[in-house]
Amino acid sequence: MRNRSSRILILTAAALAYAFLLGPLLIVVGASFDGGSQPFFRFPPEEVSLRWYLSIPAKYWSALGLSFMVAAAAAALATLLGSLAALGIARSSVPGKALLETYFRFPLQVPFVVTGIVFLQFYHILADASGIDLVGTTWGLLVAHTFFCIPYSVGAVGSVITHDLEKAENAARIAGATEWRVLRRITIPALKPGLFSGFFFAFITSFGDVPVSVFLAGSGTTPLPVEIFQTLQFDYDPTVLSISTLVVLISTAFVIAMQRVAGLDIVLPGSRR
Amino acid sequence: MSSLTLERLVKRYGSTEVVKGINLHIEEGELIVFLGPSGCGKTTTLRMIAGFIEPTSGAIRIGGEPVDHKPPRARNLGMVFQDYALFPNMTVADNVGFGLVERGKPQEVVRKRVEEMLRLIHMEHLGDRYPIELSGGQQQRVALARALAYEPRVLLMDEPLGALDQKLREEMQREFARIQREVGITTIFVTHDQQEAMALADRIIVMNAGVIEQAGRPEELYDEPATLFIADFIGRSNILPGRVEQREKELVKVRLPGGEIITGRCRSELTVGDTAVCVVRPEALKVGTPRPEGNNAISAKVLRRSFLGSGIDFILQYGDNQEVILQTSKDMELGIREGETVSVLFRPEDTFCFSDPKAGQ
Amino acid sequence: MMRVRRAYDGALALALAVSVLLFIVPQFFFVRQSFFESLGMGMMGDELTLANYRTILTDSFYIAVFLRTIAISAVAALVALIIAYPTAYWLSRMNSPALRWLIILLLVSSFVSIVVKVLGLTMLLGSQGPFVAFLQFVTFGLWNGSLLHNELAVAIGLVQYSLPLLIMLLFGVVQTIPKSLEEAASVHGASDWRLVRRILLPLSLNGIVTAGLIAFNMNMGAFTSAVLLGGGNVLTVPVVIQQKIILEVDYPVASALSVLLTVAVMAINLVVVAVRRGGFAGARQRRKIA
Numbered sequence: 001m002r003n004r005s006s007r008i009l010i011l012t013a014a015a016l017a018y019a020f021l022l023g024p025l026l027i028v029v030g031a032s033f034d035g036g037s038q039p040f041f042r043f044p045p046e047e048v049s050l051r052w053y054l055s056i057p058a059k060y061w062s063a064l065g066l067s068f069m070v071a072a073a074a075a076a077l078a079t080l081l082g083s084l085a086a087l088g089i090a091r092s093s094v095p096g097k098a099l100l101e102t103y104f105r106f107p108l109q110v111p112f113v114v115t116g117i118v119f120l121q122f123y124h125i126l127a128d129a130s131g132i133d134l135v136g137t138t139w140g141l142l143v144a145h146t147f148f149c150i151p152y153s154v155g156a157v158g159s160v161i162t163h164d165l166e167k168a169e170n171a172a173r174i175a176g177a178t179e180w181r182v183l184r185r186i187t188i189p190a191l192k193p194g195l196f197s198g199f200f201f202a203f204i205t206s207f208g209d210v211p212v213s214v215f216l217a218g219s220g221t222t223p224l225p226v227e228i229f230q231t232l233q234f235d236y237d238p239t240v241l242s243i244s245t246l247v248v249l250i251s252t253a254f255v256i257a258m259q260r261v262a263g264l265d266i267v268l269p270g271s272r273r
Numbered sequence: 274m275s276s277l278t279l280e281r282l283v284k285r286y287g288s289t290e291v292v293k294g295i296n297l298h299i300e301e302g303e304l305i306v307f308l309g310p311s312g313c314g315k316t317t318t319l320r321m322i323a324g325f326i327e328p329t330s331g332a333i334r335i336g337g338e339p340v341d342h343k344p345p346r347a348r349n350l351g352m353v354f355q356d357y358a359l360f361p362n363m364t365v366a367d368n369v370g371f372g373l374v375e376r377g378k379p380q381e382v383v384r385k386r387v388e389e390m391l392r393l394i395h396m397e398h399l400g401d402r403y404p405i406e407l408s409g410g411q412q413q414r415v416a417l418a419r420a421l422a423y424e425p426r427v428l429l430m431d432e433p434l435g436a437l438d439q440k441l442r443e444e445m446q447r448e449f450a451r452i453q454r455e456v457g458i459t460t461i462f463v464t465h466d467q468q469e470a471m472a473l474a475d476r477i478i479v480m481n482a483g484v485i486e487q488a489g490r491p492e493e494l495y496d497e498p499a500t501l502f503i504a505d506f507i508g509r510s511n512i513l514p515g516r517v518e519q520r521e522k523e524l525v526k527v528r529l530p531g532g533e534i535i536t537g538r539c540r541s542e543l544t545v546g547d548t549a550v551c552v553v554r555p556e557a558l559k560v561g562t563p564r565p566e567g568n569n570a571i572s573a574k575v576l577r578r579s580f581l582g583s584g585i586d587f588i589l590q591y592g593d594n595q596e597v598i599l600q601t602s603k604d605m606e607l608g609i610r611e612g613e614t615v616s617v618l619f620r621p622e623d624t625f626c627f628s629d630p631k632a633g634q
Numbered sequence: 635m636m637r638v639r640r641a642y643d644g645a646l647a648l649a650l651a652v653s654v655l656l657f658i659v660p661q662f663f664f665v666r667q668s669f670f671e672s673l674g675m676g677m678m679g680d681e682l683t684l685a686n687y688r689t690i691l692t693d694s695f696y697i698a699v700f701l702r703t704i705a706i707s708a709v710a711a712l713v714a715l716i717i718a719y720p721t722a723y724w725l726s727r728m729n730s731p732a733l734r735w736l737i738i739l740l741l742v743s744s745f746v747s748i749v750v751k752v753l754g755l756t757m758l759l760g761s762q763g764p765f766v767a768f769l770q771f772v773t774f775g776l777w778n779g780s781l782l783h784n785e786l787a788v789a790i791g792l793v794q795y796s797l798p799l800l801i802m803l804l805f806g807v808v809q810t811i812p813k814s815l816e817e818a819a820s821v822h823g824a825s826d827w828r829l830v831r832r833i834l835l836p837l838s839l840n841g842i843v844t845a846g847l848i849a850f851n852m853n854m855g856a857f858t859s860a861v862l863l864g865g866g867n868v869l870t871v872p873v874v875i876q877q878k879i880i881l882e883v884d885y886p887v888a889s890a891l892s893v894l895l896t897v898a899v900m901a902i903n904l905v906v907v908a909v910r911r912g913g914f915a916g917a918r919q920r921r922k923i924a
Contacts, residue, residue, distance in 0.1 A: 003344065006826040013720035018736075020717070021743040021797060024754025031757060040762050081649050088646020093639055100646075106657055111855020111899075113872040114892040117879050121667060121889070122660035147656045179638060208747030211857040211872070215879065228749040232756070232862055244750040251745040255738055325817055345820040358818035362836045371832075375823035419822065429821075 025248055032241035039238050052242040060243045063224040067207050070138065070223060074145035075202035079195055081146070082153020086194075089154075090161045104154040107147050112211035119144040120215040136218020144212050149202035156198030157191055165190045193262040200258040204251065274459045275336030275426035276301050277322070282331035284317055291317050293483035294331070299461070299476075304453055306470040307463045309480035310506070315463045316431060318480070322461065323429055324348055335426055346375075351420030351458075352429040355436070357412045359404035365415050366391070366400035372423040390418040393452060410441050417449065421456060428453075428460040434469065446472055467507045471495070479503055499540065501627040504552040511558070511597040513551045514629060517543050525626050527551055531592035535569035537624030548629040555586065555600035557623035560615045569624060573597065574614045589617060668889035686890035696874075696891075700898060703870040706785055707853035710792035714800050715846050717793070719838070722804035727813065744798030748858045751794050755863065759787055783865030791859030796849035803848065807841030808834075843910055847903050854899050871895045 031039040035049025082104075089100045107115070123140055127133040134140030165187065172182045188195075210225045217226050224247065231240045277299040284292040292314040299305050307315035320326045322333055324345035333340050340348045351372075359368050369390050370383045378386075391397045394414040404412055413433060420428055434442045450473055453460055464470055470477050471491040478488045479502075487499040498504035505512065515527040518534060525539045527549050537551045563570035573591035580586075587599045587609055599617060609615060669682045690696045725736060743751075759765055759781040769777045781787060811834065819829045835842075857872040864873065871891060878888040 003826040010720045010724045013717055014724045017717050017721040017797065017801065018739065021794070022739065024751045024758060024794065025743065025746060026754075027757050028750060028754045038762065040757060081652055084645040085649035085653070088642050088644075088649055091639070091642035092646045093643060094646060103657075104649075104653065109851075109896075110661075111857075111872060111892075111895060113855060113857040113875055114895065117875065117885075117888055117892065118660045118664040120879070121885055122663055125663055143656070150653065150656070179641070204745045208745070208749075210747070210749055211855075214857075214876075225747045225749045228747075228753070229858065229862070232749065232753060240753065244753055247750050248742075248746050251747075252742045255741045255745055258741075259734075259738060323817075323821055325820075345817070346823045346825065348821075350821055352818065352821040354814045354818060356812060356814050358812065358814040360815060360819070360833055362833070371819070371824075372822035375825075375828060419818075423823065 029245045032245040052238050056239050063227040067223040070141050071203045071206040074149050074206045075199045077146045078149030078202045079153045079199045082150050083157045085154050086157035105151045108151045116212040116215035140216050145206040152201040153198035157194040160194035196262040274301050278334040280332040283329045285329040302457045304460045304475045306474035306477045308470040313480040314483040315480045319463050349426045351425035353416045353433045355432045357416045365402050369418045390422050394418045428458045430462045510552045517547045517549050533571045536621040537626040539626040549626050550629050552625045553619050555598045557619050558599040559618045563616050568618050570616050570618050573617050575611050664889050670886050672884050672886035686886050699869050710789045710853050711849035714793045714797045718800035722801050723808050726808035752862045783867050787863040788868045791863040792853045796852050803845040807838050811837050
């Protein structure tokens with residue numbers, strides 16, 4: 001765009017977008033340091049204090065821990081299953097690859113709230129049939145989270161399985177490497193960006209999930225977003241600001257880690273300048 | 274069409290000066306080629322003329338009128354891009370008529386003019402095709418037609434033939450030259466291919482590291498290179514390093530490492546004792562018996578013969594491991610056999626001496 | 635080579651087996667559930683019936699819920715598109731290394747859980763927030779409405795939800811349009827507006843529609859924003875589904891609603907895609923005649 005007014009228009013839209021996206025986060029972070037009884041992000045700040053950090057209730061900490069565990073486990077499982085699926089789809093002799101790809105994308109086509117009650121109900125049926133009650137358990141959360149994490153891995157790993165990879169593997173085979181060595185020294189390293197970015201996206205989705213977890217949580221087994229959700233719905237407490245700020249920090253750390261390990265190109269092809 | 278003037282044009286990015294003060298005047302109807310290696314500033318200069326890059330300082334005038342603060346669309350220029358940049362969502366006809374439509378010409382006028390242009394590029398029946406259905410050469414011609422349709426003042430071409438294979442490239446060069454003559458439009462053509470430059474240009478502007486090294490007709494640049502860079506960049510050249518023994522106005526005597534002394538022309542600063550390089554074109558070398566008539570002569574051994582189709586190359590070695598290439602036409606190879614030691618002769622008028630850029634290293 | 639092929643076949647088979655357990659089995663039971671009559675109080679009838687669907691499709695309450703959900707989702711998707719496209723264009727044409735940080739910010743925004751964003755929005759739009767203060771200022775204290783717990787708040791939440799992903803999707807779309815096309819248009823006389831109208835938008839249109847549909851689909855299923863920002867006043871399909879389970883333990887109707895939600899989303903997607911394709915075919919026909 002050459003024109004001055006076009007440039008202004010575009011910059012305004014972009015500024016609006018970023019202000020809109022970052023505004024709520026900044027408010028939360030800012031307000032978490034406001035020591036007044038009705039914390040808000042005021043400028044200049046009324047009373048800077050860490051009181052909301054120091055009085056974070058135990059339930060938030062255990063919820064944070066649980067969210068971490070479930071997210072890590074679900075993302076790991078999903079990465080394992082997803083990469084098997086991606087490799088299988090790309091390399092097996094089965095026809096209908098497009099269909100299979102669509103199939104593995106299925107969990108993300110279902111609204112999360114529906115997924116929540118699907119699994120809730122499924123666990124009830126399972127409990128009736130076998131006595132194993134997964135409702136309100138960590139395992140119950142884990143299984144449901146793995147469900148919607150798989151598509152991330154299938155997509156991410158699928159996108160790094162290229163022709164060049166196969167050529168490199170064949171070169172290694174001709175040079176005498178066993179299948180196991182080919183897998184270990186050529187395939188898996190090449191898949192790393194896909195494995196990592198799939199893992200990251202799965203982790204972050206699971207870590208931040210509300211709609212699925214809200215149906216499957218139980219007392220003592222409540223992930224952090226659900227705790228925050230319930231706080232906002234029923235019994236507002238300013239400590240929610242500080243724990244939410246921690247969430248923002250953790251998410252930021254994750255993005256930076258992902259960018260270091262897998263690069264931004266995986267997320268946004270062509271963004272490398 | 275119009276003339277084009279560049280006055281002290283400079284472009285600086287941060288602390289790097291990419292274009293270091295270009296002064297140039299182009300007459301109406303001239304076909305000028307900006308020639309140079311990548312990074313020399315030719316494309317930057319072109320884009321400043323087009324208006325995509327703002328000059329750091331200096332002036333650009335088209336037809337005498339300054340265009341510095343005008344956006345590209347107000348400069349009335351035509352441009353052909355390296356990737357053709359045809360609009361994929363429009364037909365050939367719509368592409369060609371684009372500029373006319375944007376200038377508010379009525380439908381009938383647009384239609385007629387588009388037909389004319391399609392005839393000019395010999396693509397009368399392809400108006401309804403989409404760019405994706407065309408070959409590279411066809412896309413190229415459509416891009417040209419689009420640029421010329423609304424009769425701009427100056428035509429800019431940014432390495433347009435780079436993506437074509439050799440044969441197609443030469444064919445397009447001829448096509449383009451024909452069209453340019455027919456239309457008579459002032460044209461600036463950017464390329465790094467010196468053969469292309471020589472084939473097309475009325476005048477070649479050779480650029481190197483942001484400055485114009487030499488500007489002139491192809492013959493001038495070929496026969497009278499002003500710098501070592503030009504001598505080496507344009508055409509083929511043999512480079513003979515040595516040390517200056519004597520200087521008398523335009524003539525210098527240079528002692529080669531093997532002891533021979535050759536005489537050449539020098540138009541730059543060279544004094545006795547300087548290291549120098551002498552440049553002789555392969556076709557200026559002959560084989561024969563040295564005569565005391567002032568011709569340069571060096572003794573060399575024939576290493577290889579290379580058949581070129583239109584002529585023959587002989588690669589000879591003189592001094593300690595220095596190679597020269599001698600080019601001759603097909604029927605002149607009598608007497609030159611591989612392994613033989615012969616006398617290579619060349620005239621001082623064909624020998625250009627410059628100071629050695631590697632001196633002092 | 636055969637052994638390798640077989641290994642990959644095995645990998646696929648394993649993944650498929652596990653996925654059937656995770657994907658198909660629970661869904662099967664769930665959908666089946668919708669065909670049992672709901673007797674209230676968590677009890678269900680024994681026979682397969684379409685009663686639930688009939689109830690939903692003939693009850694004006696449910697129809698209103700669906701229409702409301704569709705309307706809010708569509709408007710929010712549209713607004714998000716309008717904001718996202720210029721932003722994506724700006725990012726895509728940017729040459730400076732600042733781009734990396736801007737994308738990181740975008741990713742951070744999309745990674746943070748929606749609850750945190752809703753918390754922030756609640757504070758921003760709430761009675762202590764700057765917007766209410768501004769509205770009171772310009773109406774000289776006469777305005778005493780609320781920016782929360784209504785459809786507007788939910789729509790704003792939905793835009794928050796889908797905007798980061800939209801920007802990233804549209805970034806990819808603009809990337810496919812070479813800058814030289816814009817330059818060619820400029821040099822040949824097009825103003826910026828004409829450039830957008832004749833080149834940028836037509837070439838981006840497919841990507842814009844796809845992205846818009848993705849945003850729409852996300853919005854249709856959005857739960858957290860609707861519940862928290864709607865405050866119980868805004869009944870969208872996900873909210874009603876939750877209420878049916880939590881408050882009434884009514885699985886059959888909840889599953890019927892879920893099935894209908896999914897069907898509605900798929901149907902709308904198909905219609906939009908068909909209209910687009912129809913547009914193309916029509917245009918090509920016209921050209922053939924001319």
